[in-house]
Amino acid sequence: MWSLRLRLMCGMIGGMVVLLIGFDLIVYHIISRVLFNQFDASLESAARILSASVEWDDNKLDFEFDVEMVPEFTGGTRSAYYEFWRNDGVPIRKSPSLASDDLIWFKPVNHPHTFRTFVMNDGRPIRAVAVNFLPRTGKNNPNAADSPQSLILVVARDTGYLLAQLRFLKYLLSIASIGAIGLACAVAPVVVRRGLTPLSAVAAQIDNIREDNLKSRIADEHLPAEIVPIQKQLNSLLARLEASFERERAFSADVAHELRTPLAGIRSIIDVTLTRDRDAAEYRSALSESLSAINNMEAMVAKLLILARIETGQMTFNREQVRMAELVNRCWCPFSGKAAAAGIVFENHLNSALVWKSDAAGLSMIVSNLLDNAVEYTDRGGRIWVTARKTDVGIEIIFENTGNQLTGKQTSEVFGCFWRGDSARSNTGVHCGLGLALVKRIIEALGGSVCAESQNGLFNIRIYLPLVKNGL
Amino acid sequence: MRILLVEDYLPLQKSLTKGLRESGFAVDVTGDGQEGLWYAMSNDYDVIILDLMLPRMDGLSILKQLRVKNKNNHILILTAKDTAEDRIKGLDMGADDYLVKPFAFGELLARLRALMRRRYDQKCPCLKIHNLHIDVASRRVWRGDEEIILTSREYMLLEYLAMRAGQVVSRTDIWEHVYEFNSEASSNVVDVYIGYLRKKIEKEAEPPLLRTVRGQGYILGA
Numbered sequence: 001m002w003s004l005r006l007r008l009m010c011g012m013i014g015g016m017v018v019l020l021i022g023f024d025l026i027v028y029h030i031i032s033r034v035l036f037n038q039f040d041a042s043l044e045s046a047a048r049i050l051s052a053s054v055e056w057d058d059n060k061l062d063f064e065f066d067v068e069m070v071p072e073f074t075g076g077t078r079s080a081y082y083e084f085w086r087n088d089g090v091p092i093r094k095s096p097s098l099a100s101d102d103l104i105w106f107k108p109v110n111h112p113h114t115f116r117t118f119v120m121n122d123g124r125p126i127r128a129v130a131v132n133f134l135p136r137t138g139k140n141n142p143n144a145a146d147s148p149q150s151l152i153l154v155v156a157r158d159t160g161y162l163l164a165q166l167r168f169l170k171y172l173l174s175i176a177s178i179g180a181i182g183l184a185c186a187v188a189p190v191v192v193r194r195g196l197t198p199l200s201a202v203a204a205q206i207d208n209i210r211e212d213n214l215k216s217r218i219a220d221e222h223l224p225a226e227i228v229p230i231q232k233q234l235n236s237l238l239a240r241l242e243a244s245f246e247r248e249r250a251f252s253a254d255v256a257h258e259l260r261t262p263l264a265g266i267r268s269i270i271d272v273t274l275t276r277d278r279d280a281a282e283y284r285s286a287l288s289e290s291l292s293a294i295n296n297m298e299a300m301v302a303k304l305l306i307l308a309r310i311e312t313g314q315m316t317f318n319r320e321q322v323r324m325a326e327l328v329n330r331c332w333c334p335f336s337g338k339a340a341a342a343g344i345v346f347e348n349h350l351n352s353a354l355v356w357k358s359d360a361a362g363l364s365m366i367v368s369n370l371l372d373n374a375v376e377y378t379d380r381g382g383r384i385w386v387t388a389r390k391t392d393v394g395i396e397i398i399f400e401n402t403g404n405q406l407t408g409k410q411t412s413e414v415f416g417c418f419w420r421g422d423s424a425r426s427n428t429g430v431h432c433g434l435g436l437a438l439v440k441r442i443i444e445a446l447g448g449s450v451c452a453e454s455q456n457g458l459f460n461i462r463i464y465l466p467l468v469k470n471g472l
Numbered sequence: 473m474r475i476l477l478v479e480d481y482l483p484l485q486k487s488l489t490k491g492l493r494e495s496g497f498a499v500d501v502t503g504d505g506q507e508g509l510w511y512a513m514s515n516d517y518d519v520i521i522l523d524l525m526l527p528r529m530d531g532l533s534i535l536k537q538l539r540v541k542n543k544n545n546h547i548l549i550l551t552a553k554d555t556a557e558d559r560i561k562g563l564d565m566g567a568d569d570y571l572v573k574p575f576a577f578g579e580l581l582a583r584l585r586a587l588m589r590r591r592y593d594q595k596c597p598c599l600k601i602h603n604l605h606i607d608v609a610s611r612r613v614w615r616g617d618e619e620i621i622l623t624s625r626e627y628m629l630l631e632y633l634a635m636r637a638g639q640v641v642s643r644t645d646i647w648e649h650v651y652e653f654n655s656e657a658s659s660n661v662v663d664v665y666i667g668y669l670r671k672k673i674e675k676e677a678e679p680p681l682l683r684t685v686r687g688q689g690y691i692l693g694a
Contacts, residue, residue, distance in 0.1 A: 253555075260552035264573030265483035271577030272491030286487075293483050 004199075008192045016184045020177040028173060032166050036127075039162055040115055043129040047113065047155040050082055051131055057138020061093050061151070072157075073097050081126070085152040092151065103154045108132050117159065125163060128156035198227050206234065214242035254418035258300060258432045262293040269293075296432075303434040306365070307417070310441045317359035317446060324397070325350035327360065328386050331367040335375045344378050347385035354388060356395055358465055362442045369435040370399045370461055377459070379403025394448070394466040404459035411454040415440040439463075473588055473632060474498040474649045476517040478508035478534065479550065480526050484573075488521070491577050496611055496628050497584070500653040505529025512538055516648050517545050519587045521580075524551040524562070532565055539566040546587040550575070585609065592635035599634040601693035604673060604681055606634050615673055625650070626669050633682070633692040642689035666690060 002010075053064045061084055072080040073095040083094035083103040091102065101121055106128075108114040113131045120126055134150045205218045217235045220228055273286040309315040328348050339346055374384045382402035389396045406414070413419050418433040436452075439461075443450045448465040475492055479485040480503035492499045500515070502508045505526035512520055512534065520538075524531035535547060548569040549562045559570045568590070569583050585608055589595065599606040605614040611627055613620045622630060628650045633641055643662045651661075670682050682692050 256554070257552045260554070260573045261481050261484070264552070264575060265481055265487065267574045268484050268487040268491065268577055272487045272494070275491060275494060275577070289483050289486070 005189075005192050005196060008195070009188045012188045012192070013181065013184050017181055020180055024173040024177055028166070028170060031169055035162055035165065039127060039157070039159070040129065043115070043127065043155055043157055044113055044131075046080065046157075047082075047129050047131045047153055050155060051133040051135075051151075051153050054084070055136040055138045061135065062138060079158055081128075081154075081156045083154050085154070087132075087150050087152060089152075103128060103156055105152065105154065106130050107152060125159045126156045127159045128154050130154045198223050202227060202231060202234075209238065211245065214238060214245055251417055255304065258418060259297060262297045265293045266290045300432045300434060303432070303438050307434070307438060307441055310445050315445060317362050319357050320360055321355050322358055322360045322363055323352070324354045324356055324363075324388065324395075325352045327363055328367055328371075331364055331371055334368070335371050339375050339378075339384070342375070342378070343381040344375060345383045347383065349385060349387045350397075351388070354390075354395075356465060358446060362446055366439050366442050366463065369439050370463075373435055374399060374401040374459075377401070377403060377405070392467075394464055396462055396464050398460055398462050400458060400460040402457060404454045404457050406454050406459060408454065411452050411459070414452050415450070436461075473518045473584075473628065473635075474500070474515070474652070475584070476508070476511050476515070476520045476545075477501045478505070478511075478521065478526065478531065479503060479523045481523075488577075488580075491581075492584075495581055496624055496631070498628065498650055498652045503527070505531070505534060509534045509537055511653070512543060512545065513541065515653065518591055518649060519584055520545050520547045521550050521584075522547055522567075524549060524553055524558075532562065535562070535565050535567060546591050548580075548583060548587060550580070582609075588635065594635060599631070599637070601634055601637050601681060603678070604634075604693070606631060613673070615675060615678070620672050622669070622672060625665055626672065629665050629669055630673065630692075633690065637693045638691070640685050640688050640691045645689070 054061050055064065056062075073082065074097055079097040081095050081098050081103055083098065083105075084092040085105050086092060087107075089105050091105075094102065104116070104118055106114065106116055108130050113129050115127060115129050117125065117127045131153050132150050133153060202218055202223070205216075209216055217238060218231045220231050223231055269286050269290050273283065306315065325348060328350055332346055332348070336346070371384070378384055378401040384399070384401040387398045387400070389398075414436050416433075417437040419437075440450050443463055443465070446465060448463060450461060450463045452459070452461050454460075473496075475497045477485065477488055477492070477499055479488065479501075482503065485501060485503055489499050489501050500511055500517070502511055503526070506528045508520075508522070508526065509529060511517075522531045522534060526534075531549060531551065535549075538545065538547070546568045547566065548571060549567045550571050550573065551558070551562075552573045554572040559572075562570050568587055571580060571583060585597070588608075589597070597608055599608065603616045607613075608631065611631075613622055613627070613630065629646065632646065632649050636645075646662050666682070666684075673682065674680055682690060685691055
């Protein structure tokens with residue numbers, strides 16, 4: 001791939017070469033036409049003068065003045081020639097400059113005069129004009145019948161000087177063009193470099209941007225208008241990158257933070273236990289507490305893995321007929337004991353005939369997380385209930401519970417990774433704030449959406465699952 | 473020495489409480505921010521171990537409230553927040569030390585001992601009152617060349633008196649710094665333990681170290 005600089009330079013120089021060649025050709029053509037026109041005009045003028053100054057007298061052609069005294073017809077370097085013919089091609093008279101030579105006889109065609117270029121026997125290039133005229137009759141030629149009807153006059157002149165001038169013009173234009181191209185070759189790199197300076201400045205600014213200073217932006221001062229849109233797009237890209245990196249950093253920090261606390265618990269249990277010799281029951285208790293903390297960490301890591309798989313598109317979902325009421329009841333089983341202990345009532349209002357085409361495993365994860373969440377934050381003696389509403393475009397399932405303590409702002413944040421309401425802080429290590437984030441990602445991967453609302457002490461989560469049209 | 477532990481992660485809270493008590497500290501525990509502030513305002517703890525992310529009130533708010541109300545307890549922040557900004561913020565808000573989770577329990581104990589020394593203006597890790605030597609790190613006591621074996625409570629009492637050697641220490645002070653919040657109150661429990669301690673550290677051939685100042689309390693080594 002050619003560099004922009006090379007492309008611009010080649011474009012500039014190539015364009016200049018084409019333009020100069022075109023210019024040279026046009027100038028040469030115009031000048032040669034002008035010169036030939038002038039040459040032809042002078043030939044035609046000479047022919048007109050000659051034809052007007054002869055008369056047919058005494059069966060011969062006489063000049064009114066001594067044409068032989070005109071130097072150009074007597075020979076020399078810039079010789080001119082003339083020759084008179086009868087209409088039938090019989091020569092009558094010719095200029096002394098022709099000596100033993102003859103001009104070529106030709107008749108004007110469709111015009112009173114016709115020009116022709118040819119080479120003399122000695123190789124000289126000449127241009128000639130032929131005119132057809134009726135000569136005046138002299139006093140010694142009273143019998144008009146003896147007079148020729150018309151005569152042909154061919155006047156010619158050497159074109160060597162004219163052609164030499166044109167050759168000189170050709171050389172001059174060629175040398176001027178080559179010089180101009182050479183100059184362009186020398187100047188083009190400088191011009192291109194100066195023209196590309198803003199791009200180099202932008203490149204230098206981009207080069208200075210590292211992953212740890214994504215807050216910096218490309219300045220638009222002194223940038224030409226053509227580069228400003230690129231600068232704006234790059235700055236927009238940087239802003240998106242910064243936001244993405246910030247999210248990644250925050251997520252990593254959250255993961256580290258959430259893993260540090262249970263890790264500190266496990267280490268502390270082991271450290272304290274090892275400070276002295278203890279009986280078997282104490283060791284057993286320490287191991288059991290450590291195992292419990294490890295189980296919580298394992299659950300968190302499993303959720304993180306699922307999130308990562310969904311975000312990298314490695315999670316595959318099937319479409320199958322799922323009996324929704326059965327699925328909700330099955331997901332409720334692990335939490336029923338805890339709910340009963342807290343006096344929480346659970347009501348599944350889903351129609352037992354409700355069947356939906358979706359991924360059963362994904363739906364189970366969604367429902368389990370929502371019910372786990374509901375049991376955790378429902379007040380003692382409170383109520384959890386599940387309802388559904390079928391529409392033309394999909395299904396809406398609503399999980400609702402009493403005992404809401406979240407504000408409107410907190411409700412809008414519940415689907416963020418590691419987000420926990422203040423009331424959840426007491427469950428550090430047990431609830432890491434990934435459940436609802438996972439619910440949102442799975443639902444979105446299934447093509448649906450989810451939202452949370454809280455009012456009048458009630459908290460509800462609505463999930464929308466679209467109708468699958470392709471019959472999968 | 474009496475410590476308040478404010479930590480909401482139960483496995484850590486339980487193990488730390490156990491370890492600190494076994495190491496000779498009187499420990500009050502809570503996992504709730506507001507309750508932690510109430511404990512700190514109600515008692516004169518030698519050191520408060522404070523987590524930052526707590527239910528109902530975060531650790532930095534507790535720290536701020538304590539400093540605003542001129543509570544001069546030594547405070548050690550124990551948290552999973554490990555960035556330099558977090559440490560700077562915590563220390564600049566008035567914390568005396570900052571320890572990041574996970575940590576070695578031995579390091580926590582060493583930091584607590586250092587804070588205790590700072591609280592009672594001690595530099596040497598060994599306390600010496602005449603020929604009574606106390607090694608705070610190993611919690612061993614010698615009178616002359618003879619090692620004295622003390623119970624945990626007796627050692628706590630002696631260490632507190634030794635930290636304040638030469639000062640009259642009231643029964644209330646002893647109660648507040650050696651006994652936990654939930655300890656059963658008894659009018660003469662301090663006197664009883666002072667009696668036990670006196671029997672173990674005093675020698676007939678040696679001058680008395682622990683004296684009673686009538687109506688005020690006790691004084692060690694004056």
